[in-house]
Amino acid sequence: DTGVSQDPRHKITKRGQNVTFRCDPISEHNRLYWYRQTLGQGPEFLTYFQNEAQLEKSRLLSDRFSAERPKGSFSTLEIQRTEQGDSAMYLCASSFLGAAGDTEAFFGQGTRLTVV
Amino acid sequence: AQTVTQSQPEMSVQEAETVTLSCTYDTSESNYYLFWYKQPPSRQMILVIRQEAYKQQNATENRFSVNFQKAAKSFSLKISDSQLGDTAMYFCAFWGAGNMLTFGGGTRLMVKP
Numbered sequence: 001d002t003g004v005s006q007d008p009r010h011k012i013t014k015r016g017q018n019v020t021f022r023c024d025p026i027s028e029h030n031r032l033y034w035y036r037q038t039l040g041q042g043p044e045f046l047t048y049f050q051n052e053a054q055l056e057k058s059r060l061l062s063d064r065f066s067a068e069r070p071k072g073s074f075s076t077l078e079i080q081r082t083e084q085g086d087s088a089m090y091l092c093a094s095s096f097l098g099a100a101g102d103t104e105a106f107f108g109q110g111t112r113l114t115v116v
Numbered sequence: 117a118q119t120v121t122q123s124q125p126e127m128s129v130q131e132a133e134t135v136t137l138s139c140t141y142d143t144s145e146s147n148y149y150l151f152w153y154k155q156p157p158s159r160q161m162i163l164v165i166r167q168e169a170y171k172q173q174n175a176t177e178n179r180f181s182v183n184f185q186k187a188a189k190s191f192s193l194k195i196s197d198s199q200l201g202d203t204a205m206y207f208c209a210f211w212g213a214g215n216m217l218t219f220g221g222g223t224r225l226m227v228k229p
Contacts (some may be wrong), residue, residue: 033216042120042207042219056216059143091161093217093223104151105217107161 004108006091006092012114013082020078021111025094030076033105034067035091036060043091049075050097082115118143118210122220129198130228136183137193137223139208148212150184152193155205155222164206167191198227 005024013019016105025032031050035043046065047057051072061067064082069075089112093105120141129135129160141150152164167175167184174182179199195202208220 031215035217040222042122042209042221043217045216045218048216056214102211104163104166104216106163107153109160 003018004094004106006090006108006111008111009109010112010114012116015084015115018078018080019082019113020076021090021092023075023077023092023094023108025074025092026096026106027073029094029096029103029106030072030104031097032069033093033095034075034077035093037089037091037110038087046077051053053083077110079113082113084115087113087115118145118214118218120205120208120210120218120220122208122223124223125221126224126226128226128228129195131198131200133198134194134196135198135225137195137206137208137225138139139191139193139220141189141191141208141210141220143210143212144210145212148210150182150191151209151211151217152182153172153207153209153219154202155207156201157204161207163184165193195225200227200229203227 007022033048034046037043049069064080067077089110091110092108095105096103130216131176149167153161154164155161162209165177209217
């Protein structure tokens with residue numbers, strides 16, 4: 001296991017199209033997070049899962065955004081009817097919550113979305 | 117809600133010298149963690165150093181150390197013997213009861229030969 005992987009690395013889409021991103025966390029990690037990072041800014045939290053349960057969603061996550069983690073392993077983030085303001089880097093991270101607490105979050109390389 | 121502020125958008129340092137990046141945060145929580153993450157150009161974010169708020173001793177990790185002032189809500193990162201590979205964006209981040217990282221806006225560090 002080489003870490004958190006995200007696919008695709010880059011996506012260019014026309015405004016109004018739907019896009020879906022995939023994140024594969026580190027295999028033993030039970031927590032998975034999605035963040036959005038615009039150019040020159042720090043990442044902003046979108047949502048997180050513990051196993052397959054989506055426990056928290058940011059107000060940044062409009063109705064056009066949906067995330068799933070169907071079997072508590074990989075996750076998908078879908079954006080419907082994309083807008084130019086959705087252009088950003090979408091980062092996935094994972095961590096392990098155990099009896100001793102939470103480990104650090106490990107990040108993937110991100111999916112860069114450009115809406116034209 | 118927590119906020120994290122990095123007041124230095126850009127910094128530069130000569131190779132082999134020492135540089136300090138600043139971070140302040142605001143929270144009403146007493147138990148939390150603070151982190152510094154490094155994001156090299158076009159590469160993934162990696163953890164540099166971590167500090168538990170209940171620990172008085174400042175964390176160190178090789179050339180990286182922090183100055184954690186809990187009362188002042190300050191968490192600065194010192195990089196000693198700077199290397200060209202330290203060139204990156206550095207993000208200060210807070211982790212508390214909300215189970216999510218709150219990031220500052222970042223500091224772009226350039227190490228010059």
